[in-house]
């Protein structure tokens with residue numbers, strides 16, 4: 391079956407056990423362009439019986455295929471082949487992300503570059519990895535040796551959202567494979583195309599059939615089937631908090647290892663010792679990157695009273711200079727939102743903000759240019775006079791809507807910053823390193839960037855406090871979620887301490 395052949399009218403096929411196959415009942419869904427709403431392709435829609443085939447494939451590959459005996463060095467070599475494939479297919483991957491996800495050209499390029507960087511990192515990480523290590527000096531005396539073996543968890547199911555389709559797929563596959571697992575990945579039904587391009591790349595490597603399987607389908611069918619499947623050992627989910635909660639409840643039936651990367655309402659804090667021009671650019675970058683469709687976007691901008699008005703004026707000037715439009719055009723800063731549903735959701739929050747008394751200072755609607763009429767655009771929008779009791783300050787909007795708030799002192803600031811149910815990330819802009827560090831320590835989020843934003847690195851943990859998630863991607867913490875720690879104890883034959891201990895129960 392031909393996958394992603396631009397001249398083919400065939401629907402894009404599921405990737406199961408190393409083969410591209412249609413769904414069992416041959417049902418398809420359409421892929422839409424966020425820029426103009428046109429249909430850009432069809433793909434087969436996996437349901438529970440297709441998911442079952444994919445899980446069985448991942449299960450056999452884990453328990454009885456050659457992957458079972460693979461060494462870390464060989465895993466590194468296998469991941470290197472994916473890295474090479476990603477590099478060879480860069481231009482098509484960039485094109486796909488622009489077309490299918492509405493990513494601007496600059497963002498799509500960055501996503502592909504960062505996907506390659508991530509796969510490359512795990513190539514090296516896996517090659518240099520030790521899966522067994524000795525634990526020194528256990529608290530009991532006696533002649534013994536103790537080890538931890540870091541086993542793969544088994545069959546992992548990864549469920550991902552639409553905002554960074556390729557990057558998320560690569561994150562999940564790289565981490566699962568580097569630790570020796572097999573995987574079934576479910577991309578978002580909004581953005582399936584780059585995941586299947588990745589499947590094509592993987593199908594051309596020496597990675598055994600069934601180690602990676604990709605099944606597109608809708609959340610409450612294919613997604614739930616994965617979450618409930620008894621042969622899935624781990625769920626690695628990235629998406630909204632509401633769906634995360636549902637997944638956690640469903641996965642409890644089979645007590646799966648669950649990690650959740652969920653929503654956010656991140657604060658971007660400007661201290662009064664700041665270099666204002668830098669902080670204005672930082673506020674724009676943190677909020678409007680990918681039209682605000684970033685889980686860790688700096689949606690709550692906290693400004694000190696003393697330069698609030700000047701800062702907002704500068705923000706407005708910059709926002710007026712945004713080029714909103716065709717994501718494939720080099721000069722475009724702001725592209726469309728992913729779907730009509732998302733566009734309506736964001737416009738709904740804008741209306742609520744007005745009702746709740748926030749002041750709209752720029753944007754607030756759909757751009758009136760005729761070119762945009764069929765696409766899912768929302769103007770870059772800024773509200774001032776936002777207070778923490780408003781829905782726009784508490785709920786995730788996931789669109790280009792910046793909420794500006796004032797603060798009086800550090801106590802007031804921290805109460806507000808830590809005053810939502812989320813705890814994903816945040817930023818501080820300051821010229822005073824010590825002061826910013828002290829503040830960062832008090833913020834209840836998984837990441838705080840000082841004088842920067844959106845920097846996620848494979849060596850550093852990324853994830854959320856509170857309702858932003860459970861567990862971490864990346865770093866040692868990330869690897870620990872894809873592995874089981876097995877303790878292996880060796881007791882010497884001659885061992886006085888053990889003899890005495892056993893006497894508590896063993897009759898002489």
Ligand code: NAD
Nearest residue numbers: 550551552577578609610613614629630633651652653685
């Ligand atoms: P979503 O929760 O609607 O969907 C995410 C994925 O879950 C999709 O693949 C969807 O099909 C699937 N899904 C939906 N219902 C399901 C169910 N009942 N069972 C199993 N799977 C199900 O999220 P979205 O709209 O695609 O993406 C936006 C959300 O993702 C935002 O809330 C954003 O903050 C979050 N996100 C978080 C991170 C992070 O790292 N914390 C990163 C990116 C996006």
